Amino acid sequence: MTEPVRNVRFSQAIGEAIAGEMEADDRVLLLGEDVGRSGGVFGVTRGLQERFGEQRVRDTPISEMAFTGMGVGLAMAGYRPIVEIMFVDFVGVCLEQVMNAMSKIPYMSGGNTRVPMVLRTAGGCIGSAAQHSQCLWGTFAHLPGMIVVCPSSPYDYKGLMAAAIQSDDPVIYIENKRQLNKMSNTHPVDAVVPEGRYTVPFGKAKVVRQGSDLTLVTISASVGDALRAARLLEPEGVSIEVIDLRTLVPLDTETVAASVAKTGRLLVVDEDFHSFGMSGEVVARVVEALGPQALRQVARHAMPDIPLPAARTLEEAAVPSEASIIEAVRKMK
Amino acid sequence: MTANKHALIDHFRMMLDMRHFEEACLEGVPTREIHGELHTGIGQEAVAAGLAPWLRREDALVSTHRNHLHALAKGVDREKLLAEIFERENGLCGGRGGHMHPFDPATRFSATGIVGSSIPVALGFAYGFKMEGVSDVAVAVIGDGATNTGAFHECLNMAAAWNLPLLVIVENNSYAISVRFSDVSATPTIAERAAAYRAWGRCVDGTDVEEVWKACGEAFDHVRGGGGPALLEASCFRFQGHYEGDHDTYRSRAERKRIRAEHDPLTLTEQRLLDAGAATQEELKRMREASRSETAALLATVRAAPMPDASGLHRYSFVGV
Numbered sequence: 001m002t003e004p005v006r007n008v009r010f011s012q013a014i015g016e017a018i019a020g021e022m023e024a025d026d027r028v029l030l031l032g033e034d035v036g037r038s039g040g041v042f043g044v045t046r047g048l049q050e051r052f053g054e055q056r057v058r059d060t061p062i063s064e065m066a067f068t069g070m071g072v073g074l075a076m077a078g079y080r081p082i083v084e085i086m087f088v089d090f091v092g093v094c095l096e097q098v099m100n101a102m103s104k105i106p107y108m109s110g111g112n113t114r115v116p117m118v119l120r121t122a123g124g125c126i127g128s129a130a131q132h133s134q135c136l137w138g139t140f141a142h143l144p145g146m147i148v149v150c151p152s153s154p155y156d157y158k159g160l161m162a163a164a165i166q167s168d169d170p171v172i173y174i175e176n177k178r179q180l181n182k183m184s185n186t187h188p189v190d191a192v193v194p195e196g197r198y199t200v201p202f203g204k205a206k207v208v209r210q211g212s213d214l215t216l217v218t219i220s221a222s223v224g225d226a227l228r229a230a231r232l233l234e235p236e237g238v239s240i241e242v243i244d245l246r247t248l249v250p251l252d253t254e255t256v257a258a259s260v261a262k263t264g265r266l267l268v269v270d271e272d273f274h275s276f277g278m279s280g281e282v283v284a285r286v287v288e289a290l291g292p293q294a295l296r297q298v299a300r301h302a303m304p305d306i307p308l309p310a311a312r313t314l315e316e317a318a319v320p321s322e323a324s325i326i327e328a329v330r331k332m333k
Numbered sequence: 334m335t336a337n338k339h340a341l342i343d344h345f346r347m348m349l350d351m352r353h354f355e356e357a358c359l360e361g362v363p364t365r366e367i368h369g370e371l372h373t374g375i376g377q378e379a380v381a382a383g384l385a386p387w388l389r390r391e392d393a394l395v396s397t398h399r400n401h402l403h404a405l406a407k408g409v410d411r412e413k414l415l416a417e418i419f420e421r422e423n424g425l426c427g428g429r430g431g432h433m434h435p436f437d438p439a440t441r442f443s444a445t446g447i448v449g450s451s452i453p454v455a456l457g458f459a460y461g462f463k464m465e466g467v468s469d470v471a472v473a474v475i476g477d478g479a480t481n482t483g484a485f486h487e488c489l490n491m492a493a494a495w496n497l498p499l500l501v502i503v504e505n506n507s508y509a510i511s512v513r514f515s516d517v518s519a520t521p522t523i524a525e526r527a528a529a530y531r532a533w534g535r536c537v538d539g540t541d542v543e544e545v546w547k548a549c550g551e552a553f554d555h556v557r558g559g560g561g562p563a564l565l566e567a568s569c570f571r572f573q574g575h576y577e578g579d580h581d582t583y584r585s586r587a588e589r590k591r592i593r594a595e596h597d598p599l600t601l602t603e604q605r606l607l608d609a610g611a612a613t614q615e616e617l618k619r620m621r622e623a624s625r626s627e628t629a630a631l632l633a634t635v636r637a638a639p640m641p642d643a644s645g646l647h648r649y650s651f652v653g654v
């Protein structure tokens with residue numbers, strides 16, 4: 001008899017990483033709205049308050065500026081806080097502490113002050129329109145000083161969270177709302193989440209599908225969409241190599257460039273806004289690394305530069321999906 | 334109390350229409366006509382209904398994620414509002430805003446999905462009214478959770494410092510999603526914070542529409558009369574989960590049942606009408622039925638309207654686009 005494969009929700013994979021690190025290091029603590037008694041709006045932190053107590057798993061008022069700044073202070077005082085901003089959109093009210101304190105203090109202090117803090121938040125589209133569906137990873141990556149993690153597979157959700165908590169640098173860890181309630185076995189690759197503690201290193205992109213005609217670079221939930229699209233396009237005779245960046249900062253240019261050197265064609269798919277973001281950056285890095293002549297064709301498929309509309313018909317026309325990725329690839333042929 | 338028989342019947346009708354409007358919204362969830370989060374004000378009707386008669390068209394009202402009843406109180410067109418919530422092209426905002434982001438310049442109504450962010454916008458209207466020397470009032474309606482944002486304190490301070498016509502109405506339903514107000518707040522009430530800003534402040538039973546009406550009257554008198562900002566805290570109960578789909582595990586089944594049984598503003602008002610002899614059981618039943626069938630007709634109209642066409646995706650992004 002073979003062991004049945006463990007099938008957990010994405011949310012649980014993150015919760016396991018947090019629990020494991022809290023168990024191993026009592027300086028790790030958690031602050032945020034609804035993280036305690038209810039276990040989080042996506043159930044990520046379920047059971048943690050019972051297990052580690054109210055001091056270490058603290059339900060906060062809706063005072064993001066205060067508790068994000070508290071995270072900075074706690075980190076400076078020797079703790080390893082995990083601060084949850086429920087949806088990434090809400091970072092607007094406390095961006096000050098993120099962009100001027102958390103991410104700048106390590107450098108401004110000449111390295112004498114470390115800020116080992118994790119800002120956990122959920123991005124991506126769940127149909128709740130302009131103020132509740134953004135990704136914003138490109139925004140954080142643009143601001144210097146923080147590691148930007150956007151996991152895609154259940155294995156990485158856990159391993160990258162553990163790495164984030166262990167990191168001595170400030171980390172923003174952006175989950176995707178589209179995935180959190182899903183079961184791990186719905187993801188096409190790396191769907192098994194080991195029970196024990198492990199980490200996944202930052203700055204190592206993963207080739208999640210081998211191919212020879214086109215390099216498709218993406219991140220977060222779009223990795224799953226891209227893999228499904230690539231499979232469906234196979235019968236049309238296109239062989240797509242899919243790369244999951246895993247972290248935007250640091251960005252693994254080497255892995256992407258090596259692939260493009262082979263395929264000569266690059267498509268970047270991004271659920272974040274089109275302009276001044278990840279897709280432009282990836283293209284620029286590849287051009288810098290290989291020279292413009294290495295690229296026969298380049299395209300970007302990203303969220304258009306508009307606030308996400310509420311209506312489903314408009315949303316479907318805006319947000320990159322398996323179907324729209326297929327279209328984007330077909331346009332390149 | 335009998336002096337207000339008529340007013341009470343009007344209040345009752347308004348609350349009925351509000352309840353049915355929210356119930357119509359619930360119907361859009363399983364069908365995915367409303368395909369994102371939906372927050373309803375079921376159980377909180379007495380606050381909006383008690384506020385409504387004091388609102389003038391020129392007054393501004395800025396609301397929250399739980400905004401439908403405030404929109405109705407402000408006189409926003411019911412059909413356009415429901416159509417927006419149902420993501421239709423003929424909605425208030427062409428289906429672009431959706432249920433959390435309705436904007437209606439005609440009635441000076443707007444809302445935001447970001448907690449606490451309605452108050453600064455109302456402050457802007459208040460500043461304008463003061464500059465213009467008019468007696469209009471800027472109203473921010475917020476939940477108890479929003480009173481712990483920095484914006485709440487910043488705005489009350491500025492409004493008081495500059496004597497601005499800002500009225501902050503707090504619907505205190507004791508919970509911000511799962512977090513109890515009392516677990517994360519320094520003061521037992523919100524209204525008592527008004528004193529710190531030398532603003533007018535008081536509490537009212539937000540399930541009693543007559544009490545809300547009276548308290549709003551005092552608050553509007555104060556603000557319209559040039560007395561500066563006011564803070565009215567209306568205690569009430571949210572019947573549904575925070576949003577449709579919320580498992581609501583932070584409240585016991587018994588608590589949820591008790592809330593519906595004991596604190597329903599509609600039942601309370603009905604009883605009062607009966608006790609005062611202002612209406613018979615039969616009349617109340619007819620009112621309920623009339624309101625229900627009107628709302629059903631409204632919902633059918635909205636459902637027949639078209640969804641926005643994908644070709645209009647970029648429309649409205651800038652002036653002239």
Ligand SMILES: Cc1ncc(C[n+]2csc(CCOP(=O)(O)OP(=O)(O)O)c2C)c(N)n1
Pocket residue numbers: 033062064086090093398399446447448449475476477478479480504506508509510571575
């Ligand atoms: C700045 C910000 N933080 C968090 C949220 C998520 N959120 C939406 S509603 C809500 C609770 C609001 O509670 P309250 O103000 O009491 O209003 P209620 O929902 O009870 O009507 C939270 C935390 C948000 N929308 N904006």
